[in-house]
């Protein structure tokens with residue numbers, strides 16, 4: 010997420026005589042974290058993402074910073090759905106707190122985010138509070154007077170989407186987090202679908218991308234793999250690599266390099282273990298049991314045959 014976002018905090022798409030459509034953010038603008046947009050008219054509210062922000066050094070004792078849900082609590086009867094762009098914590102992390110504040114009839118999320126959300130709700134014992142429904146680029150959702158569709162984008166986690174919302178007053182596209190990477194590790198950015206939405210008309214485009222204000226191009230994720238491979242080639246002893254547990258594209262690259270260089274992968278940390286299990290169950294990360302090693306067995310292997318994967322970067 011960028012420090013400074015390109016869209017203003019509140020946009021109104023109004024047509025005199027009809028119910029105005031309000032588009033506002035409860036978090037995620039001018040900050041990194043707690044992304045949460047809402048689209049609202051007289052009858053309905055659709056929420057787009059519900060993330061957390063992680064505390065800084067000057068927030069002692071704070072576990073998570075979440076959006077202020079007061080307005081949603083005051084308009085609970087209008088909430089039709091929560092639609093998710095992708096499974097990063099700054100887009101799904103505050104869902105348990107949202108569900109403890111208001112009733113959300115249904116959460117629509119892409120495949121991986123769906124699995125991560127279900128896991129999260131089970132952890133908080135909130136599984137019965139709502140239903141979580143998987144969506145993809147073919148989904149056409151009707152949420153009250155709003156129609157919701159999705160388009161695939163490239164990001165550092167698989168199954169990342171932008172969302173196209175048709176309201177009675179006009180259309181809104183939000184990209185979610187994205188990088189236009191011509192040689193991505195995962196899925197291509199579906200430009201043709203976004204172009205089709207463009208042909209239909211986009212009255213408001215909400216787009217942001219880290220460092221969008223800087224000139225030039227961000228290198229492809231494929232280049233990162235080259236760098237990781239070089240590190241594996243040079244390393245003589247034990248390799249310890251830390252990354253975000255939710256950066257599954259990067260974790261995929263690391264596990265592939267470990268297998269290629271004859272190292273067993275030792276996963277440390279609850280979130281890393283949980284995410285790797287979900288990604289393996291979904292077939293997103295392909296690594297056999299024999300290529301993994303438990304933390305308590307690492308010391309029995311030669312250092313040159315081990316790669317420890319942990320969070321804390």
Ligand SMILES: [Zn+2]
Nearest residue numbers: 095097164186
């Ligand atoms: Zn993200």
